[in-house]
Amino acid sequence: MPRSTRAARKPDRPYHHGNLRRGLLDEALATIRAEGVEGLTLREIGARLGVSRTALYRHFADKRALLAGVATEGFRTLRQQLVAAWEEGGRGRAAFESMGAAYVRFAVANPSHYRVMFGGFVNPKACEPELTAEAAGAFQALVDALAALQRDAIVRGDDTVKMARFVWAVVHGVAMLGIDGQLPEPCGVEELMRYALERLRTGIDAAERASGRRRRH
Amino acid sequence: MPRSTRAARKPDRPYHHGNLRRGLLDEALATIRAEGVEGLTLREIGARLGVSRTALYRHFADKRALLAGVATEGFRTLRQQLVAAWEEGGRGRAAFESMGAAYVRFAVANPSHYRVMFGGFVNPKACEPELTAEAAGAFQALVDALAALQRDAIVRGDDTVKMARFVWAVVHGVAMLGIDGQLPEPCGVEELMRYALERLRTGIDAAERASGRRRRH
DNA sequence: ACCTGAACACCGTTCAAGT
């Protein structure tokens, strides 16, 4: 009876499944979220979608390519959350720190997904251009924000990319240790992030630079 | 003919292989180093040691336990290199920065080993007490050094563990990004580490604290 | 105590065949 909803469309495609690629990515992410990367099997996600276990190979070269797809979407979501934090925070220093908090929050809220993005399951050699582009996009959000702060002389005038990589390393380090369970109370991931932002601030403030220069001579 | 070298010992142990546990750990690490963690198979390391592929289960509960053993030895080596850098550097601020460099150098020189230690292959729940202890020992080297710097009023008087975790996050973040190939030139892992140490310094110097306080009011 | 060999239940991937 719901046949009528299809009547207006093109002639029945006997095998379709709407968008199998989309379904595979969603199901893979759901499984990873629930059981971790090591719990992901192509056979089970095929079964869960009511599809042969080899149907996947029409949409992905192999399992690694599927994981690369999951990682790609992770970088996209991360970038969106970073940009949202930056803009909603008012594009100033407070907004920048809000970005850092958002970064760590994403990682802690999606530990398995984050691990797919950074755990070495996908190598960033040029093989996956979409993944490379999306990862670069997320990093660019950080660079853009930092450049804006530099324009207003809020942070040091160092090489922007270098400074951005440093900030990235800090939040990535906090996130990774948190995910690994290496930050038991007291001083869990949230308190450490708060502290890291404080230390980061006095480490990159433009005002600090002048007084640092003066003291050193 | 080399039978005589065994004559002086206890009666022949027909199955021995010296210390199979030791051999398994060495062979596992060699394989991981050469082919990555995902290239490690119990069958092959058994074959390489001229031993049945189930002999391993006399010494390790399962594959995870073997990996935990490899990780444990990684933390031991890391601690030794950190302590060596600290002591040979003269136990001062320069020595502390030398420790940071040694940390990143270890990770970059042994990427696959480092990933076994931090890649989520072993979970730090109380299941592996030896691993937990060795990881804590490596971290303690950092805490001890920081405490010494605090005693000489070289760095801020903040909670030592919190400060140590922050420094750990920084070097861990730099190391991880470097291993993942996320730090292409310019500004590779070495230059970033140099920059990170600079920013870290003006972030934790005791002198900075006073001037920071003054400026804020 | 330590090791073996066969067996079990799984896996990713290939490929000829179907619609």
Place this chain on the structure above:
DNA sequence: ACCTGAACACCGTTCAAGT
């Protein structure tokens, strides 16, 4: 074009049996 089903070469792990 897209999907299937059988088959292949692998895997970690168990367990009764050997010495």
